[in-house]
Amino acid sequence: MILRVKKNLKLADAIWQMEIEGDFPYNKVQAGQFINIRVGQGHDHLLRRPISIAEVRQDEGYLTIVYRVVGQGTKWLSRLEPDMPLDILGPLGNGFTVEEGKYSLIVGGGIGIPPLYELAKRLSAKVDRLDIILGFRSEHDVFWIDRFKKLASVDLFTEDGSLGTKGFVTKGISEILADKERHIENIYACGPIGMLSAIKGLIGKLQIGGGASLEERMACGVGACYGCTCMTTNRESKRVCADGPVFSWQEVDL
Amino acid sequence: MQVDMSVNLLGLKLKNPVMPASGCFGFGKEYSKYYDLNKLGAIVVKATTQKARLGNPTPRVAEVTCGMLNSIGLANPGLDKVLSDELPWLKSYSLPVIVNVAGETVEEYCSVVDRISRSKLAHAIELNVSCPNVAQGGLSFGADSKVLSELLKRVRGVCSLPLIVKLSPNVTDIVEIGLAAQEAGADAISLINTLIGMKIDINTGRPVLARKVGGLSGPAIKPVAIRMVYQLADVLKLPIIGIGGIYTAEDVIEFIMAGASAVQIGTANFTNPMAMPDIIDDLERYMKEKGIKDLDQIRGCAL
Incomplete structure (x- = not known):
């Protein structure tokens, strides 16, 4: 169109x-x-x-x-x-499932952050509590922080420490997961594959909902060419464009 | 003026000469959301192998000037699932179904062809001896005329359907390969599969594709395809299905003039999901404008 x-x-x-x-x-x-x-x-x-x-x-x-x-x-x-x-x-593609009433965490890295804004808008209206962690390389790459801050509390990380906390978003997630007072039920994430893989590692065997949104080079974008596949934990091939781009933490092999 | 775009290919009546190239159209379901598949001349489904194949690591597609590279690696759900979940669905359409078959060994090719032949779910087989993206099978069967002859003789014995052999441009002499295929029992030839290419990311200094090399398709390869169709049309008695970089009705006309009976369209579907129905409409309009009553009038005229 x-x-x-x-x-x-x-x-x-x-x-x-x-x-x-x-x-x-x-x-x-x-x-x-x-x-x-x-x-x-x-x-x-x-x-x-x-x-x-x-x-x-x-x-x-x-x-x-x-x-x-x-x-x-x-x-x-x-x-x-x-x-x-x-x-x-x-x-x-298939987007995130917006679940009502849960304690939810949104984690975004770099150019993976944009789709999480529409998600944050929808979640902020429906969940008990929403926290947001965003990571960038440096202050020169930062965008839309003010927009996210209007929806929930935002923890900001930069790799070089030029804005927010120095380090990776995984630092913030570890702290939240270790906090006995906070019982995160859903983690929604989009960003570099290394970030998603680290989050999956932190989640481990915890029953966490939400999901990871993957990026991959695509040709058709509609599921016909099998160019953009990823692997599941039970060694099946899924198409990022048509079966994803959002996959559950338990399903996707990162 | 009424024009007739229909093609009689291997005893199959095609409404028009346009069909998808295997691997670029899945099993049809995705594009059926965009238009009625009955618009097409035929459908060619994804390469099917005995067992499910996951394909190569990603990235397995990359864009290049006037083309793209792919190294999918024959990812498919395997013969059992193709027969139970994919092909029956196509029965609701009134168009010939051509199943592309690949294998790593002669035995695998024969076994898959045999079961598809007997399934009554396909109208023709396209034998893939030209995939450049697998370590075993594929191109290794299509690059040597003796190896190809042996394979075709064995497959012919179990194939009760019309047998199309899809050839690779990555050979020294396409005529020698084409003649070998004709002699060994092929009913038709489709060509060209992709040319082997590479793209390097100059920021990382590494090849973009995880498997480093991939098959080049798109308008960049059309002149090579036209030349090879022309060369084979000149010496073979078999019908030829032209493939390579078709984006417009004019491209289809060019292939027909080079001697092709029909054509397959691949990469264009990715640029525009409506590519094939658009090209079919444009072809009819073009024929009316130019006073071409049927495609026989111009087929092979360049020879």
Whole structure:
């Protein structure tokens, strides 16, 4: 479907935010789903760019993505101006399950953070308690902290200590899991595979719900090409685009 | 003016010459959400092997200029599940079902072909002797005319369906391989499978694909495909299914003019899930505009 660019602005080092408007099934979007965006002209780029949905504003008729400029395709995206058309497919994949009444923790790392914003909006309205831990490389990479702070308490980490606590998000998770007063029931996470793997390690045999959202290079984005698979703990292959990108901590092998 | 896009291929009546390339269309379910599969000339499903295959480590796809690389590695749920869960579903469509078969040994090829032949769930077999992404089997059966002949003779003995042999461009002399396939009992040839390629991430200094090399597809390989279809159409009696970088109706016309009876479309489906129905509509429009009543009128005209 063809939508239009509403706004396209730079948020941080190589991090951009785009609002996209037009006819789209906004009411069907699950937090954690993605859209697959056609970039470039002609045969410039044959593969679409899968980018998670950061926020849906159904009433105003637009959705927001936050993307990092890493190559020619995303560079092309960053040059788009308001009212320019955008060819997208979506919403695609299976998002996070929003469970009511639980004590939930959201953990995000870098460019994995955006889909957690729509999730945080939905969770903050429905759960008993929500904590948020966000990690970035440095202060130059930080975005949307104020937005998250409006929804819940945010623990901020940077690898170089230039903002918030120095270190990785796993430090914050370990503290929470070790705290006898806090009984986390769900952990929702998106970020680098190393981060997700470390969280799965910390969870161990604990019965924790929520899930991990994976990133993988994709070709079709709809489940047909088997390009973006991951492994499950019982050695099955799953497609990140169509079976995920969100998997339960128990199911996915990280 | 009424135009006739239909193709008679191996006794199968195709509404039009357009079908998906194996591996780019799963077993059809995903794209059936985008359009009615009956629009297609035929369906070619993912390569099927005796046992389930997980495929290669990721990343297994990468974009390159005018193309893409894949090293999926024949990931599929295995013959039992294909017969029980995937192929029966396609019976609700009125279109020929072509099952792509791969194997690591002659015995595996024969056993899979035999069971699919007898299942009544397929109309033709496409024998994959050209996958560049596996350590055993695949291309090793399609790169040597003697090895290929041996395999085809054995498969022919158990195959009661029309047998299409899908060839690789990664060979020294495609004509020698094509003639060997014809002599050993192939009913049709499909080509080209992907060309072996590599992409290096200049930031890390490492190949992008986990398996380092992968199969190159997309518009970048179309001239190679046109040349090989043309070379084989010139010397073989068998019908040829052209594959390689088709994105438009004009590309289809070019393959037909090179001598192809039908075509397969792969990578274009990823760029646009509606690629095949769009190309079929455009083909009809193109034929009307140019006064081409049926494809026989132009088939092989470049030869």
